Amino acid sequence: DSGVTQTPKHLITATGQRVTLRCSPRSGDLSVYWYQQSLDQGLQFLIQYYNGEERAKGNILERFSAQQFPDLHSELNLSSLELGDSALYFCASSVGAANYGYTFGSGTRLTVV
Amino acid sequence: DQQVKQNSPSLSVQEGRISILNCDYTNSMFDYFLWYKKYPAEGPTFLISISSIKDKNEDGRFTVFLNKSAKHLSLHIVPSQPGDSAVYFCAAIRDFGNEKLTFGTGTRLTIIP
Numbered sequence: 001d002s003g004v005t006q007t008p009k010h011l012i013t014a015t016g017q018r019v020t021l022r023c024s025p026r027s028g029d030l031s032v033y034w035y036q037q038s039l040d041q042g043l044q045f046l047i048q049y050y051n052g053e054e055r056a057k058g059n060i061l062e063r064f065s066a067q068q069f070p071d072l073h074s075e076l077n078l079s080s081l082e083l084g085d086s087a088l089y090f091c092a093s094s095v096g097a098a099n100y101g102y103t104f105g106s107g108t109r110l111t112v113v
Numbered sequence: 114d115q116q117v118k119q120n121s122p123s124l125s126v127q128e129g130r131i132s133i134l135n136c137d138y139t140n141s142m143f144d145y146f147l148w149y150k151k152y153p154a155e156g157p158t159f160l161i162s163i164s165s166i167k168d169k170n171e172d173g174r175f176t177v178f179l180n181k182s183a184k185h186l187s188l189h190i191v192p193s194q195p196g197d198s199a200v201y202f203c204a205a206i207r208d209f210g211n212e213k214l215t216f217g218t219g220t221r222l223t224i225i226p
Contacts (some may be wrong), residue, residue, distance in 0.1 A: 002156060004156070006156075033213070033214075034205040035216075037151070041218060042117075042202065042216045042217050042219055043157070043202065043219035044216075045213050045214070045215065045216075048213055056213050058213065066132070090156055090157070092156070093220075095139075101147075101159045102159065102214060104149075104156030104157045104158065105156050106154065106155050106156045107155075107156055
């Protein structure tokens with residue numbers, strides 16, 4: 001157990017639907033990062049939150065959004081889902097500045113049918 | 114723009130021999146380089162890192178070498194063990210103000226007993 005909790009582990013949904021992925025960071029970590037891993041692809045950075053505020057944005061589609069709540073858990077919202085959104089979505093956390101040893105959760109596997 | 118590249122999608126090595134995983138990068142501003150290991154159904158876990166001011170870092174059976182002039186780093190595993198079979202991701206980060214890790218596409222290492 002890495003200390004980073006992601007739910008659900010698996011999700012199957014239809015095209016056009018909306019889903020919410022949840023992440024609870026490791027205790028004491030203020031930063032949350034979302035990454036997407038599609039088939040045979042590396043981990044693509046989507047977005048980072050630090051202590052409730054958006055810190056950095058990567059290749060995140062406009063159909064996707066995220067937020068970090070006061071208790072530091074984060075949610076990634078994916079809407080108008082397409083087949084190509086099927087992927088593993090990882091959340092990672094870190095203490096914050098000058099800490100690069102991210103701790104990853106075990107991921108949510110999203111399948112869009 | 115793939116700033117971190119792992120050109121070998123897979124590698125098979127005999128148990129007890131040396132495994133060498135390679136990674137190339139294009140951004141000379143990266144300050145730290147890291148290797149992550151990922152087992153199926155789990156999130157990536159931090160393995161070893163190296164600062165851009167060093168050319169070698171060793172931790173047990175794992176050694177990372179950095180060649181800044183060639184923008185190349187490698188991970189050596191000696192001796193290789195069956196439990197080392199996993200996907201290895203190379204990652205890099207630019208500076209303390211930008212905490213986003215940029216990942217390569219991964220290399221699947223298979224240790225043959």
